[in-house]
């Protein structure tokens with residue numbers, strides 16, 4: 103067996119580095135069979151995933167860095183980060199809850215993106231080893247980035263065979279809103295091997311949420327049928343990305359929330375991506391009602407990833423399982439509210455396979 107050297111169901115911890123105030127930051131290596139995943143307590147980032155191709159050759163299929171300093175010292179487009187409190191955009195950073203209006207500091211033109219300027223991706227989380235993985239916990243105080251309530255969030259990564267599973271839990275002490283996700287960028291060729299445009303994606307959604315010029319949902323749940331957003335059958339990511347379509351032009355490619363067909367609260371299919379070249383496949387399942395399919399449109403080579411590679415436009419794709427962007431401002435979207443006494447729990451799985 104080519105991979106007998108890889109331990110099964112193992113979790114190894116090492117101190118990856120320190121923050122400026124001397125806090126030690128651990129990194130965990132999870133191995134089971136052929137898959138190896140690394141996650142760090144800094145921003146609860148997914149740092150890397152090594153997976154075999156159809157010949158057994160391993161590649162790192164997640165974009166990231168081999169040192170903690172890069173994660174801490176640069177403003178990065180959320181490579182592998184856990185995003186909170188609110189994944190994706192809130193229009194003008196404003197929402198009303200129980201009759202009171204809240205303002206999140208804006209950080210994406212006039213809008214708030216991914217929880218505001220200092221989101222959960224910029225904190226060292228508490229870590230606890232669990233069988234097959236690690237659990238990270240972060241306590242966000244009442245009023246943090248303008249959000250009400252002390253929010254305690256726990257994210258658990260476990261590797262079970264070929265499946266990397268992420269569980270999210272959250273509790274609050276005041277009525278609040280939240281939308282937690284993971285923002286990993288994948289490239290099934292390997293993170294240092296060109297772009298993702300020839301990889302085929304299938305998304306289990308008949309509808310998506312169209313956006314305005316600031317990428318805020320208009321509130322409509324529009325059919326994908328007859329548009330370049332239709333991935334009900336597998337299609338190369340690049341096949342229609344330059345189509346003459348106003349939505350694609352606004353986003354510079356794909357950057358849309360899909361309304362998944364499966365039942366929220368139960369694990370259902372979000373998307374399957376296959377790489378015809380290497381044979382690697384990625385299957386994403388989730389309990390969330392939506393997934394943001396983002397084709398790395400804003401990557402522009404402005405920073406250097408592992409192996410000295412500059413991540414250029416479309417170097418990776420994201421499948422951010424989530425509630426819909428700007429939900430607090432759309433009564434017809436599934437609610438993102440959380441009340442004291444309730445526990446939010448969601449699950450997303452990423453399964454790495456091969457196609458012969």
Ligand code: GLA
Pocket residue numbers: 179180190215317357394396400420422
């Ligand atoms: C999400 C958004 C994108 C972009 C990235 C981060 O995917 O939808 O528009 O902001 O995060 O660069």
